[in-house]
Amino acid sequence: NVLENVVRKPLAHIFSEFSGGVKPSKEGGYTGSGDVKYHLGTSYDRPTHSGKRVHLSLVANPSHLEAVNTVVLGKTRAKQFYSGDKDGLRTMPILLHGDGSFSGQGIVMETLDMAALPDYSVGGTVHIVVNNQVAFTTDTKTSRTAEYPTSIAKGLGAPVFHVNGDDVEAVERVFELAAEWRQAWKSDVVIDLVCYRKHGHNEIDEPSFTQPLMYEVIRRHKSAHLKYADQLVKEGVMTAEDVSGLHHRITKTMEDEFEAGKDYSVVRRDWLSSFWSGFKSPDQLSRTKTTGVPIEALKRVGGQICSVPEGVTMHRGVRKVYELRKKMFETGEGIDWATAEALAFGTLMLEGNHVRLSGQDVERGTFGHRHSVVHDQKTGEQYIPLEHLYQDQPHQMFTVSNSSLSEFGVLGFELGYSMENPNSLICWEAQFGDFANGAQVIIDQFISSGESKWLRQTGLVMMLPHGYDGQGPEHSSARLERFLQMCDDDPNHIPDLNRETRMQIQACNWQVVNITTPANYFHALRRQIHRDFRKPLIVMSPKNLLRHPSAKSHLDEFDDVEGNDMQGSRFRRLIMDDSATSREMDPPKEPAFKRVIFCSGKVYYELHAERAKMGKESEIAICRVEQLSPFPFDLIARELRRYPEADAVWCQEEPMNMGAWTYVLPRFFPIMKSVGRSISTGFSYAGRQPSASPATGFGEQHAREQAGLLEDALAIK
Numbered sequence: 001n002v003l004e005n006v007v008r009k010p011l012a013h014i015f016s017e018f019s020g021g022v023k024p025s026k027e028g029g030y031t032g033s034g035d036v037k038y039h040l041g042t043s044y045d046r047p048t049h050s051g052k053r054v055h056l057s058l059v060a061n062p063s064h065l066e067a068v069n070t071v072v073l074g075k076t077r078a079k080q081f082y083s084g085d086k087d088g089l090r091t092m093p094i095l096l097h098g099d100g101s102f103s104g105q106g107i108v109m110e111t112l113d114m115a116a117l118p119d120y121s122v123g124g125t126v127h128i129v130v131n132n133q134v135a136f137t138t139d140t141k142t143s144r145t146a147e148y149p150t151s152i153a154k155g156l157g158a159p160v161f162h163v164n165g166d167d168v169e170a171v172e173r174v175f176e177l178a179a180e181w182r183q184a185w186k187s188d189v190v191i192d193l194v195c196y197r198k199h200g201h202n203e204i205d206e207p208s209f210t211q212p213l214m215y216e217v218i219r220r221h222k223s224a225h226l227k228y229a230d231q232l233v234k235e236g237v238m239t240a241e242d243v244s245g246l247h248h249r250i251t252k253t254m255e256d257e258f259e260a261g262k263d264y265s266v267v268r269r270d271w272l273s274s275f276w277s278g279f280k281s282p283d284q285l286s287r288t289k290t291t292g293v294p295i296e297a298l299k300r301v302g303g304q305i306c307s308v309p310e311g312v313t314m315h316r317g318v319r320k321v322y323e324l325r326k327k328m329f330e331t332g333e334g335i336d337w338a339t340a341e342a343l344a345f346g347t348l349m350l351e352g353n354h355v356r357l358s359g360q361d362v363e364r365g366t367f368g369h370r371h372s373v374v375h376d377q378k379t380g381e382q383y384i385p386l387e388h389l390y391q392d393q394p395h396q397m398f399t400v401s402n403s404s405l406s407e408f409g410v411l412g413f414e415l416g417y418s419m420e421n422p423n424s425l426i427c428w429e430a431q432f433g434d435f436a437n438g439a440q441v442i443i444d445q446f447i448s449s450g451e452s453k454w455l456r457q458t459g460l461v462m463m464l465p466h467g468y469d470g471q472g473p474e475h476s477s478a479r480l481e482r483f484l485q486m487c488d489d490d491p492n493h494i495p496d497l498n499r500e501t502r503m504q505i506q507a508c509n510w511q512v513v514n515i516t517t518p519a520n521y522f523h524a525l526r527r528q529i530h531r532d533f534r535k536p537l538i539v540m541s542p543k544n545l546l547r548h549p550s551a552k553s554h555l556d557e558f559d560d561v562e563g564n565d566m567q568g569s570r571f572r573r574l575i576m577d578d579s580a581t582s583r584e585m586d587p588p589k590e591p592a593f594k595r596v597i598f599c600s601g602k603v604y605y606e607l608h609a610e611r612a613k614m615g616k617e618s619e620i621a622i623c624r625v626e627q628l629s630p631f632p633f634d635l636i637a638r639e640l641r642r643y644p645e646a647d648a649v650w651c652q653e654e655p656m657n658m659g660a661w662t663y664v665l666p667r668f669f670p671i672m673k674s675v676g677r678s679i680s681t682g683f684s685y686a687g688r689q690p691s692a693s694p695a696t697g698f699g700e701q702h703a704r705e706q707a708g709l710l711e712d713a714l715a716i717k
Contacts, residue, residue: 088123
């Protein structure tokens with residue numbers, strides 16, 4: 001009903017979906033896995049009675065009740081930003097709810113709570129609660145405590161209009177009043193549309209199983225449109241013949257469209273909006289681009305992110321951080337994680353891209369490392385260096401905002417925001433990666449599968465602090481294994497990884513990285529923008545590496561000089577051992593090495609330090625897999641060729657049933673075969689034993705486990 005009557009999706013298309021699905025586009029191209037008809041989004045420029053047009057966007061959504069709410073708000077906020085609609089008068093979100101879900105789903109409260117938050121407000125949302133007085137098979141007395149399903153909105157002072165769905169003209173007046181309220185007061189407004197569900201929950205449901213008395217009344221009840229027709233005839237507005245003729249025309253239109261639907265083929269559509277024109281689908285080649293930045297631009301941004309105007313009274317701890325950053329750019333050495341991130345943000349902004357960072361405590365950073373907002377210690381005023389990067393910089397071109405204490409709602413908001421315009425870097429950071437599973441519905445139903453189901457790309461970045469530091473089971477793991485499990489790259493197939501023709505990232509659903517250097521983090525963020533397609537990026541962010549003395553980068557590693565001795569130019573999917581020099585795919589052999597350890601993340605630094613204590617640098621190589629998915633098959637194979645006499649080990653901090661082990665193991669099978677090695681004798685595991693809990697809560701136990709996995713990894717047979 002909404003798709004056809006409101007957003008004007010072609011009836012033939014809808015009927016075709018009812019009959020088993022549409023034929024592929026006549027123009028060919030990527031069609032994805034698809035979704036059921038009720039979940040698909042669409043858009044339409046609908047004419048109005050005034051002769052103008054209103055653009056309608058229906059956001060694709062899953063069956064998970066209310067999950068799409070904040071996605072819509074995020075998309076609305078982005079539309080307002082890009083169109084300069086500061087007061088939200090030209091773009092309005094409308095959310096359609098069910099009575100049972102509005103009172104029952106916690107995400108509704110998270111959505112309502114955003115109404116007046118400065119960086120999340122959209123100038124008011126119109127909430128339409130279709131009150132069928134039954135939730136699938138659940139009566140109201142067992143689905144809520146409050147008298148009305150809309151009672152939750154009272155806590156925010158939003159007006160609630162209750163209207164009888166059978167009174168068509170009253171419904172129209174209430175909807176108009178709700179829109180006028182929203183425009184006048186820029187606040188949420190709720191419509192309780194009291195009505196009934198004529199049939200069951202779906203095509204095969206029999207509602208009389210559970211609500212026999214209600215459905216006996218419904219069967220005898222005259223429908224709203226027949227009641228209104230009788231009213232119009234009685235008032236002399238229409239005749240009975242007019243009503244009959246209208247029914248005939250509608251029925252004939254549906255029959256004609258039903259026949260047309262049998263041979264319907266979709267017309268290929270661009271991604272989302274005109275902003276996405278020219279972006280590539282997963283079956284179109286997009287070459288890797290350089291992500292390095294000229295040294296002059298790096299120094300320009302570096303100077304700004306260390307600068308605070310005179311008269312701002314800084315906290316002495318924050319002043320020290322800024323002084324250290326200034327020294328980094330004077331010497332070109334010791335660039336840390338937060339500084340590399342600020343460089344990525346700033347250089348992208350110089351290139352005209354919008355940057356937004358959101359999440360709990362992101363302004364300071366959970367671990368006190370970012371300090372993107374300086375608070376004057378005497379006045380309480382705020383100064384944000386990246387808001388003053390260049391002259392006439394648009395307001396909120398850089399936005400950093402502490403969010404409400406929500407994962408589900410806020411991640412959905414940022415996802416919706418990211419889908420509006422590809423020329424933006426939209427990031428959500430969890431306070432700890434462990435807490436990201438509070439947003440699991442958004443991760444599972446939207447981020448990991450949205451492109452495949454709905455043909456909608458996003459370049460959203462999820463930053464999830466991860467690492468085993470003895471902080472216990474709720475502050476150690478971002479559940480890396482869950483993200484890897486949802487990766488759709490084929491473990492049994494080594495794809496074409498030629499630099500000029502590879503499409504591995506385009507073909508996958510997202511990227512998962514566990515990075516060890518600030519420079520590589522810089523390139524990973526910039527890579528999100530410097531290509532002709534968008535993919536979500538899942539970052540296992542560090543904690544103790546934020547200040548680790550060895551986790552530093554030189555300024556040369558950020559530049560655009562191709563082939564220098566430092567990093568340069570682009571993201572490294574794998575970082576070779578310190579002793580390796582050749583990046584040729586068939587490098588010189590190093591037969592003296594007896595073991596090659598593959599690892600990911602901060603465990604590398606512990607392995608590196610322990611190896612140095614043992615004096616085994618010439619016998620044990622350590623390779624860092626910076627990008628876990630899609631898997632760097634080619635680079636793993638290169639390292640195995642480099643060390644022909646070395647047995648291979650995967651080392652991780654997580655228990656065996658968690659972390660990357662179950663993901664990398666099957667991918668080593670075809671690699672080993674391609675280089676002529678046997679996995680049964682040449683590939684082993686070093687890490688914690690299987691466990692129900694991600695980590696121990698006892699400090700001594702953690703230390704023993706950590707020492708044990710390092711010993712196992714470095715023990716040469």
